[in-house]
Structure formats: C-alpha cells, structure tokens
Amino acid sequence: MDYAEFADSRLPALSRYAVMLTQDPHLAQDLVQETMVRVQLNWRRVARADSPDRYVRRMLTNQYLDWRRGSWLRRVLLRAEPDEALAVPGDHAEATADRDQIWAWLARLPRRQRAALVLRFYEDLPDAEIAEILGCAVGTVRASISRALATLRAQLVEV
Known part of the structure; x- marks a missing residue:
C-alpha cells in the first residue's frame, strides 16, 4: 500500500x-x-x-x-448557551442542547483523559491499544478513564 x-x-x-x-x-x-x-x-x-x-x-x-x-x-470559542425557555419537550433542540452540554463537559477534561475516553468509547479500542497510542501503561489508561468518568458523573449531578 x-x-x-x-x-x-x-x-x-x-x-x-x-x-x-x-x-x-x-x-x-x-x-x-x-x-x-x-x-x-x-x-x-x-x-x-x-x-x-x-x-x-x-x-x-x-x-x-x-x-x-x-x-x-x-x-476564543464563541458558543451561545442554549435558552431553556425556548426548548420544546421532544424537540430536536433539546437533544442538541444535551449534546452541547456533553461537549462542554468533555471540553473541561484534561486532554489525556478526553483522548482516553474517545479512544475507549468512540474508537472502541481495548486498554492495551489505548496505552500504546497514548504512550503510557495500561493502568494509567484505566485510571484516566476512571477519573474522567468520575468527573463527568460529578458534573451530571451538579445539573
């Protein structure tokens, strides 16, 4: 090739x-x-x-x-905050607002944690491959994913 x-x-x-x-x-x-x-x-x-x-x-x-x-x-990334008063239940705008909220939460994660989450849940890679891509140990990958998920859960509870 x-x-x-x-x-x-x-x-x-x-x-x-x-x-x-x-x-x-x-x-x-x-x-x-x-x-x-x-x-x-x-x-x-x-x-x-x-x-x-x-x-x-x-x-x-x-x-x-x-x-x-x-x-x-x-x-500087300019993004309007979704106006909840304008959202109609079941409307696609609500789904878009939810997606935007998830993007915002992901954006707050450290780069390495975000990369580990994307490689795990979007690329569907096993820990060993993620470790190879990130250049770290498998335990570090698991810890990064665990910390990232804990942060996301905490942010979800705040909402």
Whole structure:
C-alpha cells in the first residue's frame, strides 16, 4: 500500500476521530492535515510499522496532545448557551442542547483523559491499544478513564 491509498482509505476515520478530540470540525481538519503531512514525510517508517493505522492514530493523538500547548492555537470559542425557555419537550433542540452540554463537559477534561475516553468509547479500542497510542501503561489508561468518568458523573449531578 502506498501513501495515497492509505490516505484515501483512512482519512474519513481519522477525521471523525479528530472531531471527537477537538470538538471542532475546523480544528479537526487542521489537525488531520498536519498529521497527514507528517505521515507523508515519514511514510517509509509508517509503512514498515506492524499496524500503520495504529501508528498514524498515535501520531494524530500525540499531535493533538502537543498542539494545544502552542500559543498560536489559543483561540476564543464563541458558543451561545442554549435558552431553556425556548426548548420544546421532544424537540430536536433539546437533544442538541444535551449534546452541547456533553461537549462542554468533555471540553473541561484534561486532554489525556478526553483522548482516553474517545479512544475507549468512540474508537472502541481495548486498554492495551489505548496505552500504546497514548504512550503510557495500561493502568494509567484505566485510571484516566476512571477519573474522567468520575468527573463527568460529578458534573451530571451538579445539573
């Protein structure tokens, strides 16, 4: 498989994964683009990996974890708070407000915890693969997921 075939086959999945991490489709596109440039520059190494897909997913995750540290990416995200008075029971707006609330809770989690949750529940990966992608021990993955879920539960109780 060459780079073009790999990119054609994996780009949609990598984009979905990046959206789950960044919570912003435009930032996700930037993240995927920058990662794929690095993949292309290092294609020989990527192609020799046991699992090129896992290798690239780890590259994307590391890029995401390091990306937010850069001062050039500090941006103000403007999102209107949903007006509960306008929500009609059973209306799709209520579901959208619920989804937005979940996004807001996820956004408050540390990057590593959010990445662990996305890899577990969105990508449906086992702990060992998550540990490999995040570059940590399996116990650290489990602890991160446990802390993240505890934080989310606490936020749910507050509402």
